[in-house]
Amino acid sequence: MPVLSENGQQVWHRRTTKQSLVHWIGWLIGLAVFVFCWQRISEATTWFFVWDAPRIAGDIWDRATPPRWEYIAQLGRPIWDTLNIATLGTLIALVLAIPVAFLAARNTTPSRLAARPLALLVIVSTRSINSLIWALLLIAIIGPGVFAGVVAIAIRSVGFCAKLIYEAIEEIDHSQVEAITATGASRWQVMVYGIVPQILPALAGVAVFRWDINIRESTVLGLVGAGGIGLQLQSSLNVLAWPQVSLILLVILAAVVISEWVSAKVRGAII
Structure with missing residues (x-):
């Protein structure tokens, strides 16, 4: 773990067991929050339209080109x-x-x-x-x-x-x-x-x-x-x-x- 010394240089120190435990608990909590949010988003998403989006985008592109310059x-x-x-x-x-x-x-x-x-x-x-x-x-x-x-x-x-x-x-x-x-x-x-x-x-x-x-x-x-x-x-x-x-x-x-x-x-x- 890098720590700034008095002269501004980084000095590496080994984390204690308690610091490592807190560090990993923080990562696990963040991962749990991400999984929960992703699950809620997935439940509210119609994935058929997501997978079909490239085809729809291509169809709209074909319809929109060339622009109507007049x-x-x-x-x-x-x-x-x-x-x-x-x-x-x-x-x-x-x-x-x-x-x-x-x-x-x-x-x-x-x-x-x-x-x-x-x-x-x-x-x-x-x-x-x-x-x-x-x-x-x-x-x-x-x-x-x-x-x-x-x-x-x-x-x-x-x-x-x-x-x-x-x-x-x-x-x-x-x-x-x-x-x-x-x-x-x-x-x-x-x-x-x-x-x-x-x-x-x-x-x-x-x-x-x-x-x-x-x-x-x-x-x-x-x-x-x-x-x-x-x-x-x-x-x-x-x-x-x-x-x-x-x-x-x-x-x-x-x-x-x-x-x-x-x-x-x-x-x-x-x-």
């Missing part, structure tokens, strides 16, 4: 809606996440007993629910369409952005804050001139990174009626128009690749 003229508006959902959702999320992050950060929160727990609750609650579930809830409240998708993406992104931003706030150089405070600056002036300039690179990086993620998430929101290219995908799947499905998947792949390239370039310029 259908691409009808995908311009849906992919534009998808980009708008991701972009507007990200912008709204950033506007909401910045004040939440300042309330959650230990060095900027006005109250560690009231404001900070409330801000952390907002961060956890918005991050714990998937955007598809938010979209389903919002469609029931405000109806289907692009607006429901924008709000779903925004709510889902608030917690993600706020968490990374408040961590950046807590890691700032406090000497700059102390220097500005010593000049008699107010609390707001300290934030504007001492904290915000230090977190701007992190804020820009978070914005681009989250926008890249939201491009991926917004492509499937249409499956539940929240607009975008996912709506075209759902319509094509409903009528088993496999050539259209393959074309839509190619367009989604192209959009994701382009967004990844753009976000990588922007992050590289920021860093």
